[in-house]
Amino acid sequence: MDENIEQDLQKQLRKEAIRRNWNLFRQSKLGMIGLYIVIFFLFLALLQPFLFITGIWNKGVYDPVVGYEAIKDTLLVVECPKEYPTEKYESMSDCPAKGEINVKRLYLAPGVEVGDYYEAFIQPAPPSSRHLLGTDSLGRDVFSQIMEGSQVAFVLGLLSATLGVGISTILGTIAAFFGGRVDAYLMRQSDLILMLPSLPLLFIISAFAELKVWHLAVVLGVLGGLGGSVITIKSQALQVKVKPFVDSARITGGSRWRIMFSHVLPNVAPLALLFMVFSVTGAIASESVLSFLGLLNIDMSWGIMIYLSQTDGFIFSGLEFWWLILPAGLAVTLLAGGFYLVGRGLDDVFNPRLRKR
Amino acid sequence: MSKEVLSVKNLNMHYETLSGDVHAVKDVSFSVKEGESFGLVGESGCGKTSVAMSLLQLQADNAKISSGSIQLDGVELVGMNESELRKVRWDGISIVFQGAMNAWNPVVKVGEQIREAIREHYPEKSKAENTEKIESLFKMVGLDAAVIDRFPHELSGGMKQRAIIALALSCDPKVVIADEPTTALDVVIQDQILKEIKKVQELLGLSLIYISHDIAVIAEMTDRMAVMYAGRIVESGPTSEIFASPRHSYTKALLESTPSVVGDRVKLNSLDGEPPSLIDEISGCSFAPRCPNRTTTCNPELDMELVEIGPEHYVDICNKESH
Amino acid sequence: MKKNVIEVRNLEKYYEVSGGFFSRKKDIVKAVDDISFEIPFGESLGLVGQSGCGKTTTARALCLLDPKTGGDVKFYNNETEDMENIDNLDDDELKKFRRNIQMIFQDPYESLNPRWTIKDIILEPLNIHNIGDLQDREEAVVEILKTVGLTPASNYLPRYPHELSGGQRQRVSIARTLIMKPKFVVCDEPTSMLDVSIRISIMDLMLNLAKDLEVSYLYITHDLAVARYMCNRIAVMFNGKIVEIAETEELLNNPIHPYTKRLISSIPVPDPSYDRKVYDVNYDELDAIIAKHGNDNPMVDIGNEHYIATHDVKGLI
Numbered sequence: 001m002d003e004n005i006e007q008d009l010q011k012q013l014r015k016e017a018i019r020r021n022w023n024l025f026r027q028s029k030l031g032m033i034g035l036y037i038v039i040f041f042l043f044l045a046l047l048q049p050f051l052f053i054t055g056i057w058n059k060g061v062y063d064p065v066v067g068y069e070a071i072k073d074t075l076l077v078v079e080c081p082k083e084y085p086t087e088k089y090e091s092m093s094d095c096p097a098k099g100e101i102n103v104k105r106l107y108l109a110p111g112v113e114v115g116d117y118y119e120a121f122i123q124p125a126p127p128s129s130r131h132l133l134g135t136d137s138l139g140r141d142v143f144s145q146i147m148e149g150s151q152v153a154f155v156l157g158l159l160s161a162t163l164g165v166g167i168s169t170i171l172g173t174i175a176a177f178f179g180g181r182v183d184a185y186l187m188r189q190s191d192l193i194l195m196l197p198s199l200p201l202l203f204i205i206s207a208f209a210e211l212k213v214w215h216l217a218v219v220l221g222v223l224g225g226l227g228g229s230v231i232t233i234k235s236q237a238l239q240v241k242v243k244p245f246v247d248s249a250r251i252t253g254g255s256r257w258r259i260m261f262s263h264v265l266p267n268v269a270p271l272a273l274l275f276m277v278f279s280v281t282g283a284i285a286s287e288s289v290l291s292f293l294g295l296l297n298i299d300m301s302w303g304i305m306i307y308l309s310q311t312d313g314f315i316f317s318g319l320e321f322w323w324l325i326l327p328a329g330l331a332v333t334l335l336a337g338g339f340y341l342v343g344r345g346l347d348d349v350f351n352p353r354l355r356k357r
Numbered sequence: 358m359s360k361e362v363l364s365v366k367n368l369n370m371h372y373e374t375l376s377g378d379v380h381a382v383k384d385v386s387f388s389v390k391e392g393e394s395f396g397l398v399g400e401s402g403c404g405k406t407s408v409a410m411s412l413l414q415l416q417a418d419n420a421k422i423s424s425g426s427i428q429l430d431g432v433e434l435v436g437m438n439e440s441e442l443r444k445v446r447w448d449g450i451s452i453v454f455q456g457a458m459n460a461w462n463p464v465v466k467v468g469e470q471i472r473e474a475i476r477e478h479y480p481e482k483s484k485a486e487n488t489e490k491i492e493s494l495f496k497m498v499g500l501d502a503a504v505i506d507r508f509p510h511e512l513s514g515g516m517k518q519r520a521i522i523a524l525a526l527s528c529d530p531k532v533v534i535a536d537e538p539t540t541a542l543d544v545v546i547q548d549q550i551l552k553e554i555k556k557v558q559e560l561l562g563l564s565l566i567y568i569s570h571d572i573a574v575i576a577e578m579t580d581r582m583a584v585m586y587a588g589r590i591v592e593s594g595p596t597s598e599i600f601a602s603p604r605h606s607y608t609k610a611l612l613e614s615t616p617s618v619v620g621d622r623v624k625l626n627s628l629d630g631e632p633p634s635l636i637d638e639i640s641g642c643s644f645a646p647r648c649p650n651r652t653t654t655c656n657p658e659l660d661m662e663l664v665e666i667g668p669e670h671y672v673d674i675c676n677k678e679s680h
Numbered sequence: 681m682k683k684n685v686i687e688v689r690n691l692e693k694y695y696e697v698s699g700g701f702f703s704r705k706k707d708i709v710k711a712v713d714d715i716s717f718e719i720p721f722g723e724s725l726g727l728v729g730q731s732g733c734g735k736t737t738t739a740r741a742l743c744l745l746d747p748k749t750g751g752d753v754k755f756y757n758n759e760t761e762d763m764e765n766i767d768n769l770d771d772d773e774l775k776k777f778r779r780n781i782q783m784i785f786q787d788p789y790e791s792l793n794p795r796w797t798i799k800d801i802i803l804e805p806l807n808i809h810n811i812g813d814l815q816d817r818e819e820a821v822v823e824i825l826k827t828v829g830l831t832p833a834s835n836y837l838p839r840y841p842h843e844l845s846g847g848q849r850q851r852v853s854i855a856r857t858l859i860m861k862p863k864f865v866v867c868d869e870p871t872s873m874l875d876v877s878i879r880i881s882i883m884d885l886m887l888n889l890a891k892d893l894e895v896s897y898l899y900i901t902h903d904l905a906v907a908r909y910m911c912n913r914i915a916v917m918f919n920g921k922i923v924e925i926a927e928t929e930e931l932l933n934n935p936i937h938p939y940t941k942r943l944i945s946s947i948p949v950p951d952p953s954y955d956r957k958v959y960d961v962n963y964d965e966l967d968a969i970i971a972k973h974g975n976d977n978p979m980v981d982i983g984n985e986h987y988i989a990t991h992d993v994k995g996l997i
Binding site for chain 3: 400401543544545547548551570571572573574576577596597600601610611612614615616617618619622625626627628629631
């Protein structure tokens, strides 16, 4: 009979604890903003497969990599003059104007004269009711690409963060506990990794190996895990190690491994969680840079979107083809920043002294 | 008949928190005469530190005085704005904090920190005058003048504590609050510090409010005292009177649970349970749930009031028939 | 002839401290400097002294947390029915031996793992030493919770330490400590961070358990009044050495060593009418005793099992 009371109480206490922590987190405006951003992008990431599965979206049209839709538009054929200004056009950039097309571009189409109306395929096409963010130069829906990029960002971010934090937590705790040569070696290793400039290192690695999303996640995770966070986790573990409850476990006869894993690790976990959230930010940013430089073997991501718009020459076109650059760039900034803000919010929960009350 | 220097009437103070209002000080009234030493005793959470903070208006941001009056030499402190309060602090009332040893800025010399305090209130005084003042203060508390040029980490715990007392006296306050000033110190040093405090008090004619959970110290240091429980004063009066004939059950429990090195070895009594939460409204006697002397006539639902049962000896009871 | 549960002889704990950045010389700090005592079964010894005197260092050395630099510590071995030097134990024997020593800590907020439930905290010793099966262990936990006054057990088992008050946490510490029925428990000021009105209840609990389970305490405190309440004998420590050791009432009524006298006379008395005179330190009485009994032994027996230290303390007190 007592067992049931105990279990009920346990569930009740669990709920209360969760509610309390949630309220604390809610107090942090930054954390809440970050959380909304992350949830928004998560929603986007899950929306795409949902739309495909339910058939609302036709895969042939909306697939971010191989989809295609021809947007047609009727254009007036004009011949652009050799000298400016003329009656119609002020300067060279005004011809052809909106809704017009230069006859020289249609040299492959037979029988087209100046003054005719020509049906052309617009690629990239501006946003319309069928394509909320328009299409790119290959006719692929940009909105779908954003959603695909969101999936990549989450997978990459969370995978590399989990791996990195797992490694650094275990190494940091081992360094704190065994001290001596083990500690010295691990600290020198961390120093080395810290010293190395991460981006050039990633360049070199991607030159030797074809990096897909999974590969990049592992590389980022391992590099992150062996780096500076080991030092911070170790110092936290050292603080826990001298607490009376650890002494108590030692006096009782607990072995070193037992104490490390059942006593120290759980107390280091909140800090590790914090690191994890912050390293997601770094992972998303790294991916976009590497993709932008064409170093990754990914089909579609936000970085790839920006990369493509650069190689196609649209990056310096100003605001004319804004849907090729702005959504992807904003997405990277927002999601990376969003995770960072969530980390700040979590900081408030875990560090009571920073709370306002 | 010496005059009243500090008069607190019906002070109510609460902290606003996420879970609700925590009523830390409930209807507290007491007065301190010139040159007198007044003790405030109670356990953790009873509200004594909150009272001290209220006197100086140094409470946290979420603390609010909801009603009551604090008068220093006839001047009402409740309702003053910050700039007016700054003049009163240290000049009228000063405080020796709990854990005061850690209140020193580690990168500034001790003498300089005291000088800062004096400059704040007496900007017109010259450096030479201030140094002279500090030297005489140090002499009073038993510190060598050379300490003026020392950094806090160069001093022992006892020396830091004496310096804190000098700091509290630096602007010639009328009232000094000592909030557990000797908690972290060894017994031998504590004895010395207590003697210094007493000597300084007599020398300067100060009024002292001594706050502690240690009733032995209160017994030795104070002329009058008040016992606090759950935010209220449950008994107050002359110290010797309260020790000789305590009336409130909580006072009795406190006295009965203190071991002593003198006298016979006695079996001591303890209290069950814990103090009540200060968030909920408590009607009637807040001590009733734990009171070992609860009788059938004791009705904890009735309103409480401070009733005089002897010369200046007040007890918080619910009816005239005491426990 | 009383059987001793622990015998300490010439215990030493020295620390090396660097003389400075450029100095190769290392100074030696003698935190514990040649102390000896024994505790019979069923009795408790109070170790009283001010901060820095070496009492906590002694406690940690006896519990094998920090290795001692010198001296012998012998514990009673049930199987051989004789005193056994802990230096002679190998790892397995040492683990078994740890079932008989425990420590209760001062800080109720830091001595329980904040991420463990009360149930896990009290179960741990049983798990480490593989006592009984799961059901036996859980029953033992419920039983000990009842003994320390935390009932109904189901109300406490799933909770975390931060949900309990300071007094309740110390009870959990006591439960965890005593569930293995050790013979010797070191108590490092377990009530100094608790409210005054609760202290007595915790101390009474410890006294009752000592009687029921035949546990001996080494009770460490700076508060002589508390030591008086808890212990049969009291040892006064100063500067790493024991300066006086005697039965409790004998020590309080008839203190000899100047340090002890100074200590006792400095303690405030909860009685406004008591005129407390602080002892004016003079070494005459000590010199007389040394002259009479000689100082070959570091501790001199002046009769009535009352011992005084003879080493030079002039100018230190």
